[in-house]
Amino acid sequence: MKPCLVSIALLGLAAGAAAQQDQVPCTSNGIPLPPSADLTLQAGAAPAPSALAFGGGTRAASACDDFNRPNSTNMGPDWTEVDGDFEVLNNMVHTLVNMSRMIHTSAWVPYAGSSVEFDLDGTSTSLVYAAAVLGYDPVTGEDIFVKIQNQSGLPGYDTYGFYHGNNGGGYSTWGGFRAFPSPIPGGHVRVSVDPTGDVVTLEIDTDFNGTYDFVDTAPGLITSGLSSLLGSEYGYGGFGPEFSDNWELNDGCGGAVVEIPWLTKPHSFVDMDAVGPAGPTSVAAIKAAGTGGGAAIRGITLIPNLVGQGGYNTNPNGRALGLLNGGLELVDPPTGVFDSFDASIGLNQLCTEIGVGIGDWIGSMTFEFWNGNNLVASHDSSSYSSSLQTIFFSVPDGFDRVEIYEPLGVGNWVIPELWIETPGATFLDVPDLVAGQTAVIHMSNLTPGARFRWAYSLAGGGPAPTAFGFLYLSSPYNELPAVTAGAGGTATYTGYVPLGLFGRTIWLHGFDTGSFLFSNPVVRTVG
Incomplete structure:
Protein backbone atom coordinates (compact mmCIF):
# COMPACT_ATOMS: atom_id res chain seq x y z
CA MET A 1 0.00 0.00 0.00
CA LYS A 2 1.23 3.51 -0.76
CA PRO A 3 0.91 5.89 2.21
CA CYS A 4 -1.18 9.01 1.82
CA LEU A 5 1.50 11.73 1.73
CA VAL A 6 1.93 14.75 -0.46
CA SER A 7 5.51 13.84 -1.30
CA ILE A 8 7.82 11.11 -0.15
CA ALA A 9 11.41 10.34 -1.09
CA LEU A 10 11.92 6.90 -2.56
CA LEU A 11 15.55 6.10 -2.11
CA GLY A 12 16.51 2.54 -3.12
CA LEU A 13 17.87 0.11 -0.60
CA ALA A 14 21.41 0.56 -1.94
CA ALA A 15 23.42 3.29 -0.31
CA GLY A 16 23.81 6.34 -2.51
CA ALA A 17 20.88 5.55 -4.79
CA ALA A 18 19.38 8.59 -6.45
CA ALA A 19 16.25 9.96 -4.78
CA GLN A 20 12.98 10.02 -6.69
CA GLN A 21 9.78 11.88 -5.84
CA ASP A 22 6.45 10.09 -5.84
CA GLN A 23 3.41 12.35 -5.64
CA VAL A 24 0.52 10.55 -3.95
CA PRO A 25 -2.65 12.73 -3.81
CA CYS A 26 -4.87 12.14 -0.84
CA THR A 27 -7.41 13.51 1.56
CA SER A 28 -6.57 13.61 5.25
CA ASN A 29 -7.77 15.06 8.53
CA GLY A 30 -11.51 14.84 8.97
CA ILE A 31 -13.85 17.45 10.38
CA PRO A 32 -14.29 17.30 14.20
CA LEU A 33 -17.86 16.76 15.41
CA ASN A 250 -0.26 -7.63 11.79
CA ASP A 251 -0.38 -8.76 8.15
CA GLY A 252 -1.58 -12.19 9.28
CA CYS A 253 -2.98 -12.99 5.84
CA GLY A 254 0.53 -12.56 4.46
CA GLY A 255 1.65 -11.49 1.03
CA ALA A 256 -0.41 -11.99 -2.04
CA VAL A 257 -0.74 -15.44 -3.60
CA VAL A 258 -0.24 -15.36 -7.36
CA GLU A 259 -1.65 -17.98 -9.72
CA ILE A 260 1.05 -18.60 -12.33
CA PRO A 261 0.99 -20.45 -15.66
CA TRP A 262 3.71 -22.94 -14.67
CA LEU A 263 6.23 -23.63 -11.93
CA THR A 264 9.44 -21.65 -12.34
CA LYS A 265 11.41 -23.71 -9.77
CA PRO A 266 12.85 -27.22 -10.07
CA HIS A 267 10.04 -29.58 -9.14
CA SER A 268 8.79 -33.14 -8.95
CA PHE A 269 5.57 -34.21 -10.67
CA VAL A 270 3.34 -36.74 -8.92
CA ASP A 271 0.79 -38.40 -11.22
CA MET A 272 -1.48 -40.61 -9.12
CA ASP A 273 -1.69 -43.05 -12.04
CA ALA A 274 2.02 -43.73 -11.40
CA VAL A 275 1.56 -44.36 -7.67
CA GLY A 276 -0.12 -47.72 -8.01
CA PRO A 277 -3.40 -49.54 -8.69
CA ALA A 278 -6.75 -48.48 -7.27
CA GLY A 279 -7.00 -49.19 -3.54
CA PRO A 280 -5.21 -48.23 -0.34
CA THR A 281 -1.94 -46.33 -0.69
CA SER A 282 0.62 -44.55 1.47
CA VAL A 283 2.57 -41.32 1.68
CA ALA A 284 5.75 -43.27 0.93
CA ALA A 285 4.28 -44.58 -2.33
CA ILE A 286 3.14 -41.10 -3.35
CA LYS A 287 6.58 -39.62 -2.61
CA ALA A 288 8.36 -42.39 -4.51
CA ALA A 289 6.20 -41.84 -7.62
CA GLY A 290 7.41 -38.26 -8.00
CA THR A 291 9.67 -37.53 -10.94
CA GLY A 292 13.28 -36.54 -10.44
CA GLY A 293 13.97 -39.02 -7.66
CA GLY A 294 10.81 -38.50 -5.64
CA ALA A 295 8.68 -35.68 -4.28
CA ALA A 296 9.77 -33.77 -1.15
CA ILE A 297 6.55 -34.46 0.73
CA ARG A 298 6.73 -34.71 4.52
CA GLY A 299 3.21 -35.99 4.99
CA ILE A 300 -0.36 -36.02 3.66
CA THR A 301 -3.33 -35.99 5.99
CA LEU A 302 -6.89 -36.20 4.68
CA ILE A 303 -9.37 -35.08 7.34
CA PRO A 304 -12.98 -36.34 7.06
CA ASN A 305 -15.67 -33.67 6.82
CA LEU A 306 -19.46 -33.76 6.85
CA VAL A 307 -20.22 -33.51 3.13
CA GLY A 308 -20.57 -37.28 2.72
CA GLN A 309 -19.38 -39.99 0.34
CA GLY A 310 -18.84 -39.17 -3.33
CA GLY A 311 -18.19 -40.92 -6.61
CA TYR A 312 -15.29 -39.96 -8.87
CA ASN A 313 -17.40 -39.20 -11.92
CA THR A 314 -16.92 -35.47 -12.60
CA ASN A 315 -13.95 -34.20 -14.67
CA PRO A 316 -12.16 -37.56 -14.38
CA ASN A 317 -8.69 -37.87 -15.84
CA GLY A 318 -7.03 -40.92 -14.42
CA ARG A 319 -6.58 -42.17 -10.89
CA ALA A 320 -6.81 -39.71 -7.99
CA LEU A 321 -6.01 -39.55 -4.30
CA GLY A 322 -8.95 -39.68 -1.94
CA LEU A 323 -10.03 -40.85 1.50
CA LEU A 324 -11.84 -44.12 2.24
CA ASN A 325 -12.52 -45.69 5.62
CA GLY A 326 -10.00 -43.38 7.27
CA GLY A 327 -7.07 -44.18 4.97
CA LEU A 328 -5.44 -42.83 1.82
CA GLU A 329 -7.10 -44.36 -1.24
CA LEU A 330 -6.34 -44.32 -4.96
CA VAL A 331 -9.70 -43.91 -6.66
CA ASP A 332 -10.48 -44.99 -10.25
CA PRO A 333 -13.08 -43.11 -12.31
CA PRO A 334 -15.93 -43.33 -13.06
CA THR A 335 -17.13 -45.84 -10.45
CA GLY A 336 -14.64 -45.33 -7.60
CA VAL A 337 -16.06 -43.96 -4.35
CA PHE A 338 -14.43 -41.94 -1.58
CA ASP A 339 -15.29 -40.16 1.66
CA SER A 340 -15.33 -36.36 1.66
CA PHE A 341 -12.29 -34.69 3.18
CA ASP A 342 -10.12 -31.61 3.69
CA ALA A 343 -6.41 -32.00 2.94
CA SER A 344 -3.15 -31.05 4.64
CA ILE A 345 0.08 -31.53 2.67
CA GLY A 346 3.37 -31.08 4.53
CA LEU A 347 6.62 -30.40 2.67
CA ASN A 348 10.21 -31.22 3.55
CA GLN A 349 11.43 -27.64 3.10
CA LEU A 350 10.29 -24.06 2.73
CA CYS A 351 8.79 -23.65 -0.74
CA THR A 352 7.38 -20.75 -2.71
CA GLU A 353 5.55 -22.63 -5.48
CA ILE A 354 3.20 -25.60 -5.78
CA GLY A 355 0.76 -27.05 -8.29
CA VAL A 356 -2.41 -28.91 -7.30
CA GLY A 357 -4.82 -30.75 -9.57
CA ILE A 358 -8.43 -31.17 -8.39
CA GLY A 359 -10.87 -33.74 -9.75
CA ASP A 360 -14.58 -34.40 -9.24
CA TRP A 361 -15.26 -30.74 -8.50
CA ILE A 362 -16.18 -27.64 -10.51
CA GLY A 363 -15.55 -24.39 -8.68
CA SER A 364 -13.11 -22.55 -6.44
CA MET A 365 -11.00 -24.10 -3.67
CA THR A 366 -9.45 -22.44 -0.62
CA PHE A 367 -5.70 -22.85 -0.11
CA GLU A 368 -4.05 -21.87 3.18
CA PHE A 369 -0.26 -21.66 3.08
CA TRP A 370 1.52 -22.15 6.41
CA ASN A 371 5.10 -21.82 7.66
CA GLY A 372 5.19 -23.86 10.85
CA ASN A 373 2.36 -22.55 13.03
CA ASN A 374 2.10 -19.22 11.20
CA LEU A 375 -0.45 -18.64 8.46
CA VAL A 376 1.45 -17.07 5.57
CA ALA A 377 -1.43 -16.51 3.14
CA SER A 378 -4.96 -17.65 2.37
CA HIS A 379 -6.26 -17.76 -1.19
CA ASP A 380 -9.50 -18.67 -2.94
CA SER A 381 -8.45 -20.13 -6.28
CA SER A 382 -9.89 -19.44 -9.65
CA SER A 383 -12.47 -22.02 -10.64
CA TYR A 384 -11.44 -25.58 -11.39
CA SER A 385 -13.16 -26.38 -14.68
CA SER A 386 -15.11 -29.25 -16.17
CA SER A 387 -11.95 -31.00 -17.33
CA LEU A 388 -8.95 -31.84 -15.18
CA GLN A 389 -7.08 -28.66 -14.36
CA THR A 390 -3.95 -27.98 -12.34
CA ILE A 391 -3.53 -24.53 -10.81
CA PHE A 392 -0.01 -23.38 -9.99
CA PHE A 393 0.59 -20.99 -7.09
CA SER A 394 3.43 -18.67 -6.15
CA VAL A 395 3.62 -17.63 -2.48
CA PRO A 396 6.47 -15.11 -2.09
CA ASP A 397 6.94 -15.47 1.67
CA GLY A 398 7.42 -19.25 1.57
CA PHE A 399 5.47 -22.14 3.12
CA ASP A 400 6.06 -25.69 4.30
CA ARG A 401 2.43 -26.84 4.52
CA VAL A 402 -0.71 -26.24 2.49
CA GLU A 403 -4.25 -26.80 3.75
CA ILE A 404 -6.91 -27.34 1.07
CA TYR A 405 -10.69 -27.28 1.41
CA GLU A 406 -13.84 -26.43 -0.52
CA PRO A 407 -14.91 -23.07 0.96
CA LEU A 408 -18.69 -23.59 1.07
CA GLY A 409 -18.48 -27.03 2.65
CA VAL A 410 -20.68 -28.68 0.01
CA GLY A 411 -18.25 -30.31 -2.41
CA ASN A 412 -16.56 -33.67 -2.85
CA TRP A 413 -13.19 -33.64 -4.57
CA VAL A 414 -10.04 -35.69 -5.17
CA ILE A 415 -6.39 -34.99 -6.09
CA PRO A 416 -5.21 -36.47 -9.43
CA GLU A 417 -1.78 -34.79 -9.44
CA LEU A 418 0.68 -32.69 -7.46
CA TRP A 419 3.66 -30.56 -8.51
CA ILE A 420 6.11 -30.19 -5.61
CA GLU A 421 9.11 -27.84 -5.49
CA THR A 422 12.35 -29.74 -5.00
CA PRO A 423 14.95 -28.98 -2.30
CA GLY A 424 17.85 -26.79 -3.25
CA ALA A 425 15.94 -24.05 -5.05
CA THR A 426 17.54 -20.61 -4.76
CA PHE A 427 16.08 -18.87 -1.73
CA LEU A 428 15.96 -15.14 -0.99
CA ASP A 429 15.43 -14.53 2.74
CA VAL A 430 14.35 -10.94 3.48
CA PRO A 431 13.56 -9.97 7.09
CA ASP A 432 10.91 -7.46 8.10
CA LEU A 433 12.09 -4.09 6.78
CA VAL A 434 12.10 -1.09 9.13
CA ALA A 435 12.58 2.43 7.82
CA GLY A 436 15.72 4.06 9.16
CA GLN A 437 17.36 0.77 10.07
CA THR A 438 19.81 -1.63 8.46
CA ALA A 439 18.50 -4.84 6.88
CA VAL A 440 20.57 -8.01 6.52
CA ILE A 441 19.36 -10.11 3.59
CA HIS A 442 20.48 -13.70 3.03
CA MET A 443 20.58 -15.79 -0.16
CA SER A 444 21.03 -19.57 -0.10
CA ASN A 445 21.20 -22.56 -2.46
CA LEU A 446 23.12 -20.48 -5.00
CA THR A 447 25.69 -21.77 -7.45
CA PRO A 448 29.08 -21.41 -5.69
CA GLY A 449 31.09 -18.59 -7.25
CA ALA A 450 28.18 -17.34 -9.36
CA ARG A 451 26.70 -13.86 -9.18
CA PHE A 452 23.20 -13.35 -7.81
CA ARG A 453 21.50 -10.48 -9.62
CA TRP A 454 18.42 -8.99 -8.02
CA ALA A 455 16.15 -5.97 -8.12
CA TYR A 456 13.25 -4.30 -6.40
CA SER A 457 10.06 -2.56 -7.48
CA LEU A 458 7.66 -0.21 -5.74
CA ALA A 459 5.08 -0.64 -8.51
CA GLY A 460 4.07 -4.27 -8.06
CA GLY A 461 4.96 -7.91 -8.40
CA GLY A 462 4.50 -8.51 -12.12
CA PRO A 463 4.71 -11.18 -13.38
CA ALA A 464 6.68 -10.45 -16.54
CA PRO A 465 7.74 -13.33 -18.85
CA THR A 466 11.44 -13.82 -19.62
CA ALA A 467 13.45 -16.50 -21.42
CA PHE A 468 14.16 -18.14 -18.04
CA GLY A 469 10.74 -17.92 -16.41
CA PHE A 470 8.67 -15.20 -14.80
CA LEU A 471 10.13 -12.08 -13.22
CA TYR A 472 7.88 -11.11 -10.33
CA LEU A 473 8.50 -7.36 -10.55
CA SER A 474 6.48 -4.62 -12.22
CA SER A 475 8.12 -1.86 -14.20
CA PRO A 476 9.82 0.35 -13.27
CA TYR A 477 12.20 -1.72 -11.18
CA ASN A 478 15.71 -0.98 -9.95
CA GLU A 479 18.60 -3.42 -9.84
CA LEU A 480 20.48 -3.74 -6.57
CA PRO A 481 24.23 -4.48 -6.31
CA ALA A 482 24.93 -8.07 -7.35
CA VAL A 483 26.44 -10.42 -4.79
CA THR A 484 28.72 -13.42 -5.37
CA ALA A 485 27.95 -16.75 -3.74
CA GLY A 486 30.59 -18.31 -1.53
CA ALA A 487 31.78 -21.90 -1.62
CA GLY A 488 28.73 -22.98 0.37
CA GLY A 489 26.30 -21.40 -2.08
CA THR A 490 25.32 -18.55 0.24
CA ALA A 491 25.60 -14.77 0.13
CA THR A 492 24.63 -11.85 2.33
CA TYR A 493 23.71 -8.26 1.54
CA THR A 494 23.47 -5.46 4.10
CA GLY A 495 21.67 -2.24 3.22
CA TYR A 496 20.04 0.78 4.82
CA VAL A 497 16.25 1.11 4.53
CA PRO A 498 15.56 4.82 3.92
CA LEU A 499 13.04 6.68 6.06
CA GLY A 500 11.20 7.66 2.87
CA LEU A 501 10.11 4.06 2.38
CA PHE A 502 8.00 3.97 5.55
CA GLY A 503 4.64 2.42 4.82
CA ARG A 504 5.54 1.47 1.27
CA THR A 505 5.23 -2.01 -0.20
CA ILE A 506 8.38 -3.29 -1.90
CA TRP A 507 8.74 -6.33 -4.17
CA LEU A 508 12.12 -8.11 -4.59
CA HIS A 509 13.21 -10.91 -6.93
CA GLY A 510 16.58 -12.37 -7.92
CA PHE A 511 18.34 -14.62 -10.44
CA ASP A 512 21.20 -17.12 -10.01
CA THR A 513 23.48 -16.60 -13.02
CA GLY A 514 25.07 -20.00 -12.44
CA SER A 515 21.93 -22.15 -12.52
CA PHE A 516 19.84 -19.73 -14.63
CA LEU A 517 17.06 -20.05 -12.05
CA PHE A 518 15.01 -17.35 -10.39
CA SER A 519 14.77 -17.15 -6.62
CA ASN A 520 11.51 -16.98 -4.75
CA PRO A 521 9.85 -13.56 -5.08
CA VAL A 522 9.45 -11.57 -1.86
CA VAL A 523 7.05 -8.80 -0.87
CA ARG A 524 7.43 -6.66 2.26
CA THR A 525 5.70 -3.59 3.69
CA VAL A 526 8.24 -1.27 5.29
CA GLY A 527 7.47 -0.53 8.93
Missing part, protein backbone atom coordinates in the same frame (compact mmCIF):
# COMPACT_ATOMS: atom_id res chain seq x y z
CA PRO A 34 -19.34 16.92 18.91
CA PRO A 35 -20.15 13.58 20.58
CA SER A 36 -23.85 14.42 20.35
CA ALA A 37 -23.61 14.14 16.57
CA ASP A 38 -22.98 10.39 16.77
CA LEU A 39 -26.36 8.74 16.25
CA THR A 40 -25.12 5.37 17.53
CA LEU A 41 -24.53 6.92 20.98
CA GLN A 42 -28.25 7.69 21.08
CA ALA A 43 -29.23 4.09 20.31
CA GLY A 44 -29.08 2.86 23.89
CA ALA A 45 -26.53 0.98 25.96
CA ALA A 46 -24.25 -1.68 24.62
CA PRO A 47 -25.39 -5.30 25.05
CA ALA A 48 -24.22 -6.98 28.21
CA PRO A 49 -20.93 -8.86 27.73
CA SER A 50 -21.59 -12.51 27.01
CA ALA A 51 -18.05 -13.77 27.49
CA LEU A 52 -14.53 -12.74 28.37
CA ALA A 53 -11.82 -13.22 25.77
CA PHE A 54 -8.65 -15.01 26.76
CA GLY A 55 -6.02 -12.89 28.51
CA GLY A 56 -2.39 -13.64 27.71
CA GLY A 57 -0.95 -17.00 26.84
CA THR A 58 1.43 -18.27 24.20
CA ARG A 59 -0.37 -17.33 21.02
CA ALA A 60 0.66 -16.01 17.64
CA ALA A 61 1.58 -12.37 16.97
CA SER A 62 -0.58 -12.28 13.84
CA ALA A 63 -3.92 -13.67 12.69
CA CYS A 64 -6.17 -13.85 9.64
CA ASP A 65 -9.81 -14.66 8.91
CA ASP A 66 -11.33 -14.40 5.43
CA PHE A 67 -14.67 -15.81 6.69
CA ASN A 68 -14.77 -18.21 3.74
CA ARG A 69 -16.84 -20.95 5.33
CA PRO A 70 -20.47 -22.06 5.46
CA ASN A 71 -23.05 -19.62 6.79
CA SER A 72 -23.30 -19.91 10.56
CA THR A 73 -24.29 -17.90 13.63
CA ASN A 74 -21.21 -19.40 15.29
CA MET A 75 -18.10 -17.41 14.35
CA GLY A 76 -15.88 -20.41 15.04
CA PRO A 77 -13.24 -21.39 17.61
CA ASP A 78 -10.95 -18.43 16.84
CA TRP A 79 -13.47 -15.83 18.00
CA THR A 80 -15.09 -14.89 21.31
CA GLU A 81 -18.17 -12.66 20.96
CA VAL A 82 -17.79 -10.52 24.08
CA ASP A 83 -20.74 -8.24 23.24
CA GLY A 84 -23.79 -8.86 21.07
CA ASP A 85 -23.78 -11.29 18.18
CA PHE A 86 -22.26 -11.83 14.75
CA GLU A 87 -22.66 -14.42 12.00
CA VAL A 88 -20.81 -15.65 8.95
CA LEU A 89 -23.01 -14.86 5.95
CA ASN A 90 -22.00 -15.22 2.30
CA ASN A 91 -18.29 -15.50 3.22
CA MET A 92 -18.33 -12.25 5.21
CA VAL A 93 -18.86 -11.24 8.83
CA HIS A 94 -22.36 -9.80 9.42
CA THR A 95 -23.42 -7.89 12.55
CA LEU A 96 -26.69 -9.11 14.10
CA VAL A 97 -26.96 -6.92 17.22
CA ASN A 98 -26.14 -3.23 17.61
CA MET A 99 -22.80 -2.49 19.31
CA SER A 100 -21.46 -6.02 18.98
CA ARG A 101 -17.81 -6.73 19.61
CA MET A 102 -15.72 -9.90 19.16
CA ILE A 103 -12.11 -10.78 19.98
CA HIS A 104 -9.81 -13.12 18.07
CA THR A 105 -8.56 -15.78 20.47
CA SER A 106 -5.48 -17.12 18.68
CA ALA A 107 -3.34 -13.95 18.69
CA TRP A 108 -1.80 -12.07 21.60
CA VAL A 109 0.72 -9.26 21.17
CA PRO A 110 1.36 -5.82 22.75
CA TYR A 111 -0.71 -3.09 21.10
CA ALA A 112 2.19 -0.71 20.33
CA GLY A 113 3.34 -1.26 16.74
CA SER A 114 0.37 -3.47 15.82
CA SER A 115 -2.29 -3.08 13.15
CA VAL A 116 -5.74 -4.43 12.24
CA GLU A 117 -7.09 -4.44 8.69
CA PHE A 118 -10.37 -5.42 7.05
CA ASP A 119 -12.39 -4.83 3.88
CA LEU A 120 -15.39 -2.57 4.41
CA ASP A 121 -18.59 -3.27 2.49
CA GLY A 122 -20.21 -0.18 0.98
CA THR A 123 -23.74 -1.38 0.22
CA SER A 124 -25.50 -0.73 3.54
CA THR A 125 -28.24 1.93 3.45
CA SER A 126 -28.90 2.35 7.17
CA LEU A 127 -27.16 3.44 10.35
CA VAL A 128 -24.14 1.10 10.56
CA TYR A 129 -20.49 1.02 11.50
CA ALA A 130 -17.54 -1.38 11.33
CA ALA A 131 -14.70 -1.04 13.81
CA ALA A 132 -11.15 -2.24 14.32
CA VAL A 133 -10.48 -3.27 17.92
CA LEU A 134 -6.86 -3.06 19.13
CA GLY A 135 -5.29 -3.63 22.53
CA TYR A 136 -8.37 -5.13 24.19
CA ASP A 137 -7.95 -5.98 27.88
CA PRO A 138 -10.49 -8.52 29.23
CA VAL A 139 -10.10 -7.17 32.78
CA THR A 140 -10.61 -3.44 32.13
CA GLY A 141 -12.81 -3.96 29.06
CA GLU A 142 -10.84 -1.16 27.39
CA ASP A 143 -9.39 -1.05 23.89
CA ILE A 144 -8.70 1.23 20.95
CA PHE A 145 -11.96 1.24 18.97
CA VAL A 146 -11.71 2.93 15.55
CA LYS A 147 -14.94 2.85 13.57
CA ILE A 148 -16.12 3.90 10.11
CA GLN A 149 -19.80 4.86 10.14
CA ASN A 150 -22.78 5.52 7.86
CA GLN A 151 -25.16 8.04 9.39
CA SER A 152 -26.96 9.22 6.24
CA GLY A 153 -28.65 5.98 5.20
CA LEU A 154 -27.16 6.38 1.73
CA PRO A 155 -24.59 3.90 0.37
CA GLY A 156 -21.14 4.66 1.74
CA TYR A 157 -19.74 6.17 4.92
CA ASP A 158 -19.70 9.78 6.12
CA THR A 159 -18.20 9.72 9.64
CA TYR A 160 -15.61 7.91 11.75
CA GLY A 161 -14.45 7.83 15.33
CA PHE A 162 -11.30 7.28 17.37
CA TYR A 163 -13.06 5.69 20.35
CA HIS A 164 -12.39 3.38 23.29
CA GLY A 165 -14.20 0.44 24.88
CA ASN A 166 -17.28 -0.65 22.97
CA ASN A 167 -18.21 2.44 20.97
CA GLY A 168 -17.40 4.49 24.06
CA GLY A 169 -16.51 7.81 22.40
CA GLY A 170 -13.22 9.64 22.76
CA TYR A 171 -11.19 9.08 25.92
CA SER A 172 -10.31 12.21 27.93
CA THR A 173 -8.19 14.32 25.58
CA TRP A 174 -7.73 11.58 22.98
CA GLY A 175 -9.78 10.80 19.89
CA GLY A 176 -13.33 11.82 19.12
CA PHE A 177 -15.97 11.79 16.40
CA ARG A 178 -15.17 13.17 12.95
CA ALA A 179 -16.68 13.56 9.48
CA PHE A 180 -15.07 12.67 6.19
CA PRO A 181 -14.64 15.74 3.95
CA SER A 182 -16.81 13.81 1.50
CA PRO A 183 -18.46 10.36 1.86
CA ILE A 184 -16.39 7.31 0.99
CA PRO A 185 -17.81 4.16 -0.67
CA GLY A 186 -16.05 1.67 1.60
CA GLY A 187 -12.68 0.10 0.91
CA HIS A 188 -9.71 -1.53 2.61
CA VAL A 189 -9.30 -0.22 6.16
CA ARG A 190 -6.07 -0.25 8.17
CA VAL A 191 -5.82 0.95 11.77
CA SER A 192 -2.34 0.96 13.31
CA VAL A 193 -0.51 2.15 16.43
CA ASP A 194 2.97 3.58 16.13
CA PRO A 195 5.85 1.77 17.92
CA THR A 196 5.77 4.27 20.82
CA GLY A 197 2.14 3.38 21.57
CA ASP A 198 1.01 7.02 21.39
CA VAL A 199 -0.36 7.65 17.87
CA VAL A 200 -3.27 5.79 16.24
CA THR A 201 -3.60 6.04 12.44
CA LEU A 202 -6.64 5.30 10.26
CA GLU A 203 -5.97 4.61 6.56
CA ILE A 204 -8.58 3.75 3.92
CA ASP A 205 -7.96 2.58 0.36
CA THR A 206 -11.37 3.43 -1.07
CA ASP A 207 -10.95 1.72 -4.46
CA PHE A 208 -8.70 -1.25 -3.51
CA ASN A 209 -5.96 -0.08 -5.86
CA GLY A 210 -3.11 -0.27 -3.33
CA THR A 211 -3.05 3.45 -2.45
CA TYR A 212 -4.51 4.84 0.77
CA ASP A 213 -6.85 7.66 -0.27
CA PHE A 214 -7.72 8.84 3.22
CA VAL A 215 -5.49 9.07 6.30
CA ASP A 216 -6.06 10.62 9.72
CA THR A 217 -4.24 10.29 13.03
CA ALA A 218 -5.10 10.58 16.70
CA PRO A 219 -2.00 11.30 18.82
CA GLY A 220 -1.89 11.56 22.60
CA LEU A 221 -2.87 8.06 23.64
CA ILE A 222 -0.32 8.00 26.45
CA THR A 223 -1.09 11.41 27.96
CA SER A 224 -4.83 10.64 27.91
CA GLY A 225 -4.25 7.72 30.29
CA LEU A 226 -5.96 5.16 28.01
CA SER A 227 -2.69 3.39 27.18
CA SER A 228 -2.32 2.19 30.78
CA LEU A 229 -5.66 0.35 30.53
CA LEU A 230 -4.95 -1.48 27.28
CA GLY A 231 -4.14 -5.15 26.76
CA SER A 232 -2.88 -7.37 23.99
CA GLU A 233 -5.95 -8.70 22.17
CA TYR A 234 -7.62 -7.70 18.91
CA GLY A 235 -10.94 -7.95 17.18
CA TYR A 236 -13.84 -6.32 15.38
CA GLY A 237 -16.93 -4.31 16.25
CA GLY A 238 -20.18 -3.73 14.39
CA PHE A 239 -23.48 -1.84 14.52
CA GLY A 240 -26.56 -2.43 12.40
CA PRO A 241 -26.63 -4.92 9.50
CA GLU A 242 -22.98 -4.26 8.63
CA PHE A 243 -20.82 -6.55 6.45
CA SER A 244 -17.02 -6.73 6.37
CA ASP A 245 -14.44 -9.21 5.10
CA ASN A 246 -10.79 -10.29 5.27
CA TRP A 247 -9.90 -9.33 8.84
CA GLU A 248 -6.21 -9.54 9.70
CA LEU A 249 -3.85 -8.65 12.52
